[in-house]
Amino acid sequence: MSNDPVVRTVNLVKIYQNGGVPVPAVRGIDLSVEPGSFTAITGPSGSGKSTLVHMLGGLDPRTSGEIWMSGKRVDTLSESAWALLRRERIGLVFQFFNLIGNMTVADNVELPALLAGATPREARERREYLLGELGLADRADDSPTRLAGGEQQRVALARALANRPSLLLADEPTGNLDSRNTRDVLRLLSQVHKDGQTIIMVTHDARVASLADRLVTLLDGQIVDDGSIPAPRRRPLGRAGDVIELHG
Numbered sequence: 001m002s003n004d005p006v007v008r009t010v011n012l013v014k015i016y017q018n019g020g021v022p023v024p025a026v027r028g029i030d031l032s033v034e035p036g037s038f039t040a041i042t043g044p045s046g047s048g049k050s051t052l053v054h055m056l057g058g059l060d061p062r063t064s065g066e067i068w069m070s071g072k073r074v075d076t077l078s079e080s081a082w083a084l085l086r087r088e089r090i091g092l093v094f095q096f097f098n099l100i101g102n103m104t105v106a107d108n109v110e111l112p113a114l115l116a117g118a119t120p121r122e123a124r125e126r127r128e129y130l131l132g133e134l135g136l137a138d139r140a141d142d143s144p145t146r147l148a149g150g151e152q153q154r155v156a157l158a159r160a161l162a163n164r165p166s167l168l169l170a171d172e173p174t175g176n177l178d179s180r181n182t183r184d185v186l187r188l189l190s191q192v193h194k195d196g197q198t199i200i201m202v203t204h205d206a207r208v209a210s211l212a213d214r215l216v217t218l219l220d221g222q223i224v225d226d227g228s229i230p231a232p233r234r235r236p237l238g239r240a241g242d243v244i245e246l247h248g
């Protein structure tokens, strides 16, 4: 396996134009993310968190700077090459879940695994595991359009993990969830991290961030703090049945 960082950015910059007025959203970020690490990105509203992870997912072009993935430069890729890279290597959980309404929940989750070359049986077993962990086993045959927002959010996470991506990029993956569903999502993230999944996750919630082993804080589009989280500060995950209040 390559020792290259899963993601490396060099002086990454994003300047939006708002009616001709430049809005600098990301101002020179150098970030290196090692295989198997779990990085939480935090910072106040407007600090550039979403812009950064959108660029890392190829959903928003950079203004300048470089993005490398596993030793390969990717910021210069075409849109279709980015689409292929996402299909093969990157799992995305963003605010717009983009689930396919005329397919069942099960098919939505299995599709990325099938596209990545899994057998139908492997795809089904992976889907059963992921939906089971997220408390959604009984929704497998429903259309996503019949699900509540928080359920769709969890299906999107299952779909993002279906093909065991090299990188999971998540923007507020617990944003719409109550404490029980938050706990299920965090337990699954913790489990896949233990299994070697590399994760970059934007979150406002310090308790959610404390699951990660590294906390990167942005302010005005720049990294102002970057530290590993010592193990004792990581919160233990409860088992089913425990009551863990993560919000409020």
Ligand SMILES: Nc1ncnc2c1ncn2[C@@H]1O[C@H](COP(=O)(O)OP(=O)(O)OP(=O)(O)O)[C@@H](O)[C@H]1O
Pocket: 016, 017, 018, 023, 024, 025, 043, 044, 045, 046, 047, 048, 049, 050, 051, 052
């Ligand atoms: N499409 C856009 N056009 C113009 N400006 C934008 C656009 N998207 C974001 N911005 C601006 O870029 C800056 C960074 O926004 P971004 O959404 O990345 O911050 P954030 O840290 O994710 O905020 P939040 O926590 O509220 O989601 C803000 O000033 C925002 O107004």
